Amino acid sequence: MKIGGLLRFSMSDYPGRPAAVVFTRGCDFRCPFCHNGSLLSARPAPDDPTAGEVLRFLRRRTEQLGGVVISGGEPCLQPDLAAFLGEVRAMGFPVKLDTNGHHPEVLADLIDRRLVDCIAMDIKAPLAKYPLLCGRPVDTGRIARSIALIAASGIDHLFRTTCVDALLDRADLAAIRALVPAGSRHLLQSFRAETAMDPALRRRQGRAVQAGMCH
C-alpha cells in the first residue's frame, strides 16, 4: 500500500461514525476540481506513513474509533488493497471505501470478499462529459458497471457529485441524477474553489460565484 496521509480522527468522512481516514497515493484521473492534488502522484513523499505504521495506529485506537475510511487518490489502484482491508476488518473496524468508480473488477472482488461495509462513489459528470471532468480519456462503460455493481451489492452506499458550476450546468446535474439507480442515495457536494488543482478553474469559479450562478 502506498499511503500518502492519515487523518487520525474525523466525524465527517464516515456517516454516523468517528473514523480514521487513510489516503492512498496515486490516481488515474486528473479532475481539474480535485483538492487532493498532493496525492495524485504515486511517488512516495519522505513523510508518508507506511502501511505498518497505519495498522499499528489503528490497533491502538480500536476503542476510540468506530470505522476506517480508505480514500485517496484512488484506493482501487493499490494491488494489496484487499490484504490491507482484511487486516483492518480483522481489528473489528467497519470499512468505508471512497472510489472514482473506474475499477469495477476491483470493486467486485472487494464486495465478493465482504471487505467493505460502505462505498462512496463519485459520479463526476454525465457520461459524455466524463473526460472533461476527469481530465483524462475515460472508459465510461467501466463507470456504468461500477454504478450498477454498487447499487446491486446490498452494501450501504452513496453516489456523490461535486457541483463545479464552471463545468456542470443544470441539465448536466439532471443527467447525472438519471444515472443514479432507484433506491440509491445521491449527495451533491460543494466545490471548494480555493483548493482546486486547476488554477484557471479557480478563477472561473470565482467569477461564477460572484455572478450568483451556484446551484
Ligand code: SF4
Ligand atoms: S478521482 Fe478523486 S483523487 Fe483522483 S483526481 Fe479526481 S478528485 Fe482527485
